[in-house]
Each structure stands twice: as structure tokens, then as C-alpha cells.
Amino acid sequence: MSLTELESHISFGGEQKRFKHASLTLNCEMNFSIYLPPQYKTQALPVLYWLSGLTCTDENFTTKAGAQAYAAELGLILVMPDTSPRGEQIANDDAYDLGQGAGFYINATEQPWQKNYQMFDYISVELIDLIDNNFNTNGKQSIAGHSMGGHGALMLALRHPDLYYSASAFAPIVNPSQVPWGQKAFRHYLGNDPQAWQTYDSCFLLEHYQAEPFPILIDQGTADNFMPEQLQPEALEKIAKNRNWPLTLRLQQGYDHSYYFIASFIENHLAFHKQYLS
């Protein structure tokens, strides 16, 4: 579990770093970015994992969200993994919504994806171990993400309430088994039986959830072109209401699907998670 440092920059008094490591889960070399706030020099801190959307790497959020300013105030470590396995030897597809850059945070069971596309285990097992073993964390973590990464954050937290104290998302795919992006990915990665898709669908998971509820915050821009067909956050909100689940959905007037939207509200998300990680 050794790390190779690729980059290091001082940012808001803390350190913005990028590492590569050999992933045993994904059978390839992976990059991740990490922000260590100024408080890290003197104390163990909680971690917020950020899962990015389709086509992204670990660098989109790192360079565009402006989150370091708020993580530095709140004393949060931020960890930004990549969105899929990567490399010339790794299965891929020409489409932007399948293959590299589009891992969907699932464990693939179908060929040619099975060998490398094990992002569910990578994020929830290997990466947490890697971070906890190499950085001075306090053992607490929450999870957030955007679009495909919003799906990943909600779904992982619903599957692993033992791991994550809170979950939040920007414009998440909440019901992937019912929308084109999710159906395409799940058919390729998980096969044609929709039953196999349900354990990666946040709407299904919330409906059947049995453990103690944890808080969820969702922001959705009303000018987001993907909202009507791909996102539909109201579907998750409806289930949450029926189950008295602590879910807040905020419809943000005029905002779109871009990082300008994320940057505008990331301070709220970090403050939200900080409450539960303290």
C-alpha cells in the first residue's frame, strides 16, 4: 500500500497533494488527490470523500470547486478519487458514459469489465484503508459527489451506514435503474437482469433501508439540462418523506450542471458534513 507523490501545493495554509498507488481491487495504478487543511499539522481529522461525475478524474473537483477554502476553515480532509480504473490495458468504450471515466461506483460482474471495474469495493474498502493507513485521520468519514458521483455517494452511504456519517450530492442520479445513463451502464457492467441493478439504486435502497437513518443533503439546479431525464431527485425525496428520513432537497433556481453550481454551494455541503464528523 505504498503511495507515490505526484504533486504538492500549499493551498489556504494546507496542502493539496496528488498521489498514485497500485490498486489491488482494480488491478491497475490509480491516482487520487487529497487536501490536508492547516489543522492537520497538529491533529487527527475526519475525511470527506468526493466522488466526481462522468468524464471526470480526481482533478476536476480539486481545481474547480474552491472547496479548499472551506475545508481549511472547518478542518476537513478532502479525498478525491478517480471515477474508474484507468490505463491502456483497461477495458474501455468510445462513449463518454461507459468505461474509463464512467465507473458508476459498482462492482462489475460482466465481461470485459469484471477484472477492473470494482469501484464499489475500491472506494468503500481499499481507499479508506489506504487513507487511514497513510494519513492521520480520526477514523470518521462522510461522502459527497456530483451527478454519477452523487449516485455513488448516496448509494455507498445507503449500503454502508457503518462507514459514512452523512451523505450529500449535487445533481445526483438517484434512480439509475430507471434512467438512460444508469440503465446503459448497469446493463453492461451488471448484465441484463434488473434485479442485479437494485442494490446500486439509491431509490430502491432507501425504500428498503433497515438501519439507523443518517442525514442526506441534495442540491439540484433548476436549469440543469439533465434533470428531467437523468436525475429526478424528487423521486428520492418522496421516498424519504414516506419514511421520515432526514433528507433535504434544495432546488437552486437557475443553476445548471456545471462546476459553477458546485462551487456556489460546496461551503454548505462541507459545513453540513462537519456537524456529523465532529
Added chain:
Amino acid sequence: MSLTELESHISFGGEQKRFKHASLTLNCEMNFSIYLPPQYKTQALPVLYWLSGLTCTDENFTTKAGAQAYAAELGLILVMPDTSPRGEQIANDDAYDLGQGAGFYINATEQPWQKNYQMFDYISVELIDLIDNNFNTNGKQSIAGHSMGGHGALMLALRHPDLYYSASAFAPIVNPSQVPWGQKAFRHYLGNDPQAWQTYDSCFLLEHYQAEPFPILIDQGTADNFMPEQLQPEALEKIAKNRNWPLTLRLQQGYDHSYYFIASFIENHLAFHKQYLS
């Protein structure tokens, strides 16, 4: 002077837009980005022009600096021009520090650059007219920039104290006629006579400045690889001290030349300019 809108995003309650227009000064089509804060809906506002560094376009600062958060609080319009004329028909060079992406904010007198490389006039005449005619500004502006753009900001303000209320820079090239980046660019754009270079050199300009002083703020990272050979901000600070000029140079411990450095201190720069633009 008509504008074509290329992009529009809501950002921190305001609008982040990108336009193209036909530049009469540069004889080509140019893009610029502009941030209109929420206060813009109800009042005329001052403008901060941001000049970027080598290899950048109007988009680097726009997507990476996180400045919109603070411009939205302070009620500042931000305008981000490109760093040179652009296009297949425009003179260029394979090097990153000459030609497209490396306009150095001068008016070229040499071939093949003269026809298009008139960035000094573009920024200080055409762009200000374009912005004031198409947006509800209050007629006041200041100027800031990074590296080559820090040179541009300081030099333009020293040449045009009639136009700019204040100037600030991150890691500026303050003495371009004495350092490799500036000497190479000036030799190509302005010819071999170093006398022709002086009117674009902030150290020379500050030494010979006769009008009313205006405030200057400079941030320089101490881990910036370019500091010793290319930047040397102490040279400008020394002249300022001799002339009792209101210049503040802050050496920021451990910061490098990247946008992580800019993002960490851009709030201070916007607040600095706001004082003089109110």
C-alpha cells in the same frame, strides 16, 4: 462592437458568462469571460480586469481561482480577457513563451507580430470601451494579474493611472527588460533596441513615474520556481520604498506559482481593489 454569448452559468447568485467579439485592435476574433455579481441586477458596478499568465486563456482564472465567491460578496464585476490574439491566421511560435498565449500586453512593432499583437491598446482602450458600452458599469476600474499578467497589470496601471484606481499582482514579472521571459518576448515583439522595452517595464516606469501614486498589492510565493530568475518582486519594492510609493509586497511562505496560490489570496486582492473602487 457586438458581442456573441458563448456560455452563461449562474454562479454565487450572479452570472458567469463568456463572449466573443471582433476586435478592431487585434484584427481577429477574441473571447473574454465576465462575472456579473448579484448586485449587478440593480446597480452600476466597478470592474476588476484580470490578466492571466503565459499559456492561459480567459478561462483559467474563471474556472480555477474561486474569485466569484468574493466578487459576489463585494459587488465587483470581473473581466477576464485572453492573453494574446488567437487564430490560425495569427502569427505564432512553437515556444510556450512567445506568440499565441504569450502576448505580454504590449503593442508589437516588429514583424510578423505587428498586425495582431496590440494587446496594450486592446486591454486599455478597446476592451474598456466594449465593457462600458455593453454592461452597466460605474466607469471605475482596477487591474490585477498573474505572472505575465501581473506584469501587464502593473505596467498598464503605471502607464494609465488615469484609467485604473489600483493595481495588484500575483508573482508578477516586474522587470521584464532584465529577465529571460521578458527579454525574449520584447526582442521579438519590439526589436533589439532595449530603449523600446523600457515603456513596458514596471521597474523603469515606477522609477520615472510623475503622476499621483496609486496603491499596489503584490503577493509572491516563496516556493515559486520562477521567482529567482524571472520575477524578482523585490526589485520593484526597492524602487517603491525609495519613492515612498504605496506598494505592499507580501512573501507567502511555501506557496508556488500555481492557481492554488492565487485561489488562497484572491479574496484579499478583491477586497483591496474594492476599497478604491467604491
